Amino acid sequence: MNTVIKTTNLSKIYGEQKSVDQLSITVNQGEIYGFLGRNGAGKTTTIRMLLGLIRPTYGQIEIFGENLFKNQKRILRRIGSIVEVPGFYENLTAKENLLINAKIIGVHKKNAIDEALEIVGLQNENKKLVGKYSLGMKQRLGIARALLHYPELLILDEPTNGLDPIGIKEMRRLIKSLAAERNITILISSHILSEIEQLADHMGIIHEGKLLEEIGIDHLRKRNRKYLEFQVSNDNKATMLLEEHFNIFDYEVYDEGMVRVYSHLGEQGTINRMFVQNDINVLKIKMSEDRLEDYFERLVGGGTIG
Amino acid sequence: MVNLFLTEVLKLKRSSMFLISILGAAVAPFVVVIATYLNEPSILFKELFYNVNLYTVLIIGVPLYGVVTTYLFNREYMENTLKNILTIPVSRIGFIVSKMLLLFIWIMMLTLIAWTLTLVLGMLTQFDGLSISLVMESLSQFSIGGMFLFILSTPIILVTLVMKNYVPTIIFTVVITLINVMGGNSEHRALFPWAAAGDIANNTLPLTYPPEYSYIAITATALAGFIAMIVYFNKTDIH
Numbered sequence: 119m120n121t122v123i124k125t126t127n128l129s130k131i132y133g134e135q136k137s138v139d140q141l142s143i144t145v146n147q148g149e150i151y152g153f154l155g156r157n158g159a160g161k162t163t164t165i166r167m168l169l170g171l172i173r174p175t176y177g178q179i180e181i182f183g184e185n186l187f188k189n190q191k192r193i194l195r196r197i198g199s200i201v202e203v204p205g206f207y208e209n210l211t212a213k214e215n216l217l218i219n220a221k222i223i224g225v226h227k228k229n230a231i232d233e234a235l236e237i238v239g240l241q242n243e244n245k246k247l248v249g250k251y252s253l254g255m256k257q258r259l260g261i262a263r264a265l266l267h268y269p270e271l272l273i274l275d276e277p278t279n280g281l282d283p284i285g286i287k288e289m290r291r292l293i294k295s296l297a298a299e300r301n302i303t304i305l306i307s308s309h310i311l312s313e314i315e316q317l318a319d320h321m322g323i324i325h326e327g328k329l330l331e332e333i334g335i336d337h338l339r340k341r342n343r344k345y346l347e348f349q350v351s352n353d354n355k356a357t358m359l360l361e362e363h364f365n366i367f368d369y370e371v372y373d374e375g376m377v378r379v380y381s382h383l384g385e386q387g388t389i390n391r392m393f394v395q396n397d398i399n400v401l402k403i404k405m406s407e408d409r410l411e412d413y414f415e416r417l418v419g420g421g422t423i424g
Numbered sequence: 425m426v427n428l429f430l431t432e433v434l435k436l437k438r439s440s441m442f443l444i445s446i447l448g449a450a451v452a453p454f455v456v457v458i459a460t461y462l463n464e465p466s467i468l469f470k471e472l473f474y475n476v477n478l479y480t481v482l483i484i485g486v487p488l489y490g491v492v493t494t495y496l497f498n499r500e501y502m503e504n505t506l507k508n509i510l511t512i513p514v515s516r517i518g519f520i521v522s523k524m525l526l527l528f529i530w531i532m533m534l535t536l537i538a539w540t541l542t543l544v545l546g547m548l549t550q551f552d553g554l555s556i557s558l559v560m561e562s563l564s565q566f567s568i569g570g571m572f573l574f575i576l577s578t579p580i581i582l583v584t585l586v587m588k589n590y591v592p593t594i595i596f597t598v599v600i601t602l603i604n605v606m607g608g609n610s611e612h613r614a615l616f617p618w619a620a621a622g623d624i625a626n627n628t629l630p631l632t633y634p635p636e637y638s639y640i641a642i643t644a645t646a647l648a649g650f651i652a653m654i655v656y657f658n659k660t661d662i663h
Contacts, residue, residue, distance in 0.1 A: 169511045171662040194513035201511075205504025209438040218431045222512050247438075263508070 120147040121183070122271055122303045123168065128177035130163050130327075137163045139327035140177070145305055145320070150297050152318030152335070153307040156418065160327040161307040162202060165275045168305075169199055181271070195223065198269035200277055204260030208249030212240055212259050215248055216266055223267045234262040238292065254285035261292060272296065274306045278313060286313075293317055311414050315339075325418040340370075342413050346379040346386050348393070349402035353377050356398055363392050375401075428514060428522040432496075436526075441495045448488040449534035452479040453541035461549040468553035469546055473562035474626055476542040480535070481569040481622040482604040489531050489573050490580050490597030496523050496530075497584045498593075507662055516658050524581075528574045535570030539563055565625050572621030572642060578649030585657055614638045617645040 123145035130138040138160040145151040155161050166172040168179060170190045179186040181193045206215045216231045227233075235241045238258040243251070251259065257277055264272055274293070278286045294317065296302050308314050314321050315335060323330045333341075350356045353371045360366040360379065368380040382389065386403050393400050436442055456476045460467050500506040509519060539562065547554065583596050604619050611632040613619040620638035623629040629638060 166507075166662070169507070170513070171507055171510060173659075173661060191513050191515070194511055197511070199511050201507045203504065205506075205508060207435050207499075207503060207505060210435070214434060214437065218434060219508070219512060221427045221431050221434075222509075222514055224427070 121145070122147050122181065123151075123305060124178075124180040125164075125168075126178040126180075128164065128167060128179060129175050130160075130167060130172060131175040136327045138167070138174075141324065141327070141329050143322045143329060143332060145303060147303050148297070148301055149319040150293070150304045150306060150317055152314030152321035153305060153324065154311060154314045154321050154414075155307070155309060155324035157309050159309075159324045161309075161324060162275055163327075164324070165199075165201060165273055165305075165307060168273060169197070169201065170194060171201070195267070196269055197271045197273060198264030198267065199273040199275075200257070200260040200264055201273075201275045203253070203279065204256055204263065206248040206251075206256065206259065208247065211245050211247055212251070212262075213244045215259070216263055219263055219266050225267050230266055234266045235259075237265060237296075238262045239288075253280045254282065254288075257281060257285070257289065258292075261289075265296070270302060272302050272304045272306075274304065276307055276309070278308065278310070290317060311410055315410055323414070323417060330417050338410065338413070340380070342410050343380055344383055345406050346383060346389070347402070347404040347406060348377045348379070348389070348400060350375055350377060350393060351399035351401070355396065356393060359392060359396055359398070360389070364389065378406075425518060425522060428518055429525055432522050432526040435499075441492070445488065445492050445530070445534055446537060448484065448491075449480075449537045450541055452476050452484045453538050453545055455479075457542060457545040457549060460551075465549075465551075467551065469551045470553055470558055470562075472546050472551055473539075473542055473558070473565070476538060477562070477566050477569055477626055478622060480538050480566070481573060481625055482608070482619065483601060485569070485573050486600045486604070486618055487594065487597040488534070489527075489577060490593055491590075492530055492534075493527055493577050493580045494584045494590050494593040496527055497581055498588060498590060501588045510662060517654060520581075520654065520657060524577075527577060531574045531577070532567070532570050535566050539566040565627070569621065569625035572625060573618075575646045576617055576621060576642065576649075578646050578653060580649075582649050582653040582656065585653055585660075615641050617642045 121144055123143065125141055125143050128138055128141040129136065141164060153161050153164070163172060167174050168181070170186060182196060184193055186193055207218070212235060213231055216234060220231060232241065235244050238261050240255065240258055240262060243255065248256065248259065261277070277293070278289050281289060293304060293306065297304050306317060318335050320332070320334050322332045348356065353375050356377050357369060357371060360369055364382055366379055366381055370378045372378060379389070383405070386405065390400050390403060453476050456479060457472060460472060460475070500509065510516065543559065580593060580596060584593050587593065600618050603616060604622070607613040607616055607619050611630050614623060614629050614633050615637060620629070620641055624638060629635055
C-alpha cells in the first residue's frame with residue numbers, strides 16, 4: 119500500500135508552548151484517516167503544516183513521497199482541503215467563488231464547477247450569494263471547492279463543526295462516498311470520537327501535541343468490544359473445546375493461557391463448567407466492558423473529549 | 425498571473441467598496457469646485473486643477489487609497505479566504521503582486537475620476553482659462569500624484585498585513601495626512617515622502633533641498649515597505 123502522508127517528528131513550538139510535539143503519522147492511499155483529539159490538541163496546527171500554511175519548527179513532511187517544502191506547489195495541486203470553517207467571498211455566488219479556484223488552478227473541464235456543486239447537492243443554489251448561505255451549505259460548498267480539481271488527497275479539518283444532526287449525517291455520507299467512489303485518500307480531523315469511529319479506517323489520536331496512538335478502527339473495535347476473558351492452564355485445548363462444544367470462532371488468544379471470547383457473553387458459567395470437565399484449570403474469569411469512550415478517556419487522561 | 429489578476433477583479437463584483445471609493449474620490453472635486461464657484465468665481469481653471477490635485481494627494485488620497493488598500497488585502501483575513509488561496513496553491517509573492525496591480529488600477533481610476541469631475545464641474549460652472557495644453561498638463565499632474573500615492577502604498581500594505589485590521593491602517597493614514605497638513609508651510613516638507621509626492625505632482629517642491637532628496641525619500645520609503653511586506657508575508661504563518 120502506498121503512503122500518501124508521512125510526517126516524521128513534526129513539531130511546532132510557539133515560545134515555550136509545544137503545539138505539535140514530534141508527531142509521526144502515516145496515511146495510506148485510499149484510506150480515511152481520522153485525526154482525533156480534544157480541542158487545542160494540535161490537530162489544526164498539524165493540518166496547517168501539511169498544507170504549507172504554517173512552517174514547522176522542525177520535522178519532515180512527505181506527501182505523495184515528496185518533501186512538501188521542496189515541492190510545495192506541485193504537491194498542493196493534488197490536494198483539496200478545508201481548514202476549519204471554509205471562507206468565501208460573500209458578495210459572490212457559489213459558482214463565482216468556485217470560478218476563482220478554477221481559474222487559478224487551471225481547471226479546463228467546462229462543467230467541472232456544476233459537477234462539483236452537484237456532488238454536494240448545491241446545484242440549485244448556485245446563483246445565491248454565499249453571504250446568504252447557512253453554515254451547513256458553506257461546509258458543503260467548501261467540499262465542492264476542494265473537489266473542483268479532482269484531488270487525490272482530501273484534508274478536512276473538522277468538516278462537521280457547527281452542523282446540525284442531519285447536516286452531520288449528510289456530510290458523513292458524502293465523505294464516505296468520495297472515498298469509495300473516487301478512491302480519494304481522506305484525512306479528517308475531529309474532536310468527536312463517534313464521528314471518527316463511523317468514518318475512518320485508521321486513526322491517530324493526538325493529545326497536547328503528541329501522537330498517543332495510531333490504530334486501525336477494526337482493530338480498535340475488536341480491542342474494545344465486550345468479551346469474556348479466561349485464564350486457563352491450556353489455551354490450545356481450551357480454544358479447541360470452544361469451537362467443538364459451542365461453535366465459538368470469535369475468540370483470541372492474546373497471551374499464554376489468556377483467551378478472550380467475543381460472543382456468548384452471558385455463558386461464562388457453562389463455558390467454565392465445560393473447561394473443568396475437560397481437565398482444564400480455570401484460574402480467572404473476567405467480563406470486560408470496555409467501550410471506545412473508556413479507551414479514549416484512559417488514553418488522554420481526561421473526562422470528555424473537547 | 426493574468427488569471428490571478430482576473431480573479432482579483434472578479435472578487436470586486438457587487439462590492440460596495442467600489443462605489444464608496446468613487447464617492448470618496450468625488451469629494452475633492454465637488455467641494456473645491458463648488459466652494460471656489462461660490463467664493464472666488466474669478467479664479468482660473470489652472471488653479472482649480474491645482475487645488476483639487478493638492479487636496480486629492482495630500483488630504484483625501486492617503487486615507488481613501490489607504491482604505492482601498494486595506495480592503496483589498498485585509499478582506500482575505502476577514503473573510504477567511506487566504507488559507508484557501510494559498511493552498512490552491514498561489515505563491516505568496518504572486519498573491520501580493522496581483523493585488524498591487526489591482527490597487528494600481530483602482531488608484532489610477534479614482535484619480536482619473538477626480539480629474540474628470542474637476543474638468544466637467546469646472547466647465548459647467550464656466551471657469552476661465554481652459555485649454556488643450558492645460559487639460560494635458562493637469563491630467564499628467566493628477567496621474568503623477570496617483571502614481572506616487574500607489575508607490576507609497578507599500579508601508580500601508582505592510583501595516584495591513586501585520587495588524588490584519590482596518591483600524592491601525594486608518595490611524596496610520598490619518599497620521600500621514602495630519603503631517604501633510606501640519607507640514608504644509610514647512611520648508612522641510614520635501615523630505616516627508618507623502619508631502620513630497622504632492623509637491624512633485626504640482627511642481628511646487630520648495631528649494632530648501634535638491635529635488636533628488638525628495639525622490640530618494642519616496643523611493644526609500646516605498647522600497648523599504650515593499651521589501652518588509654514581502655519578507656514578512658513570505659515568512660509569516662497563516663492562522
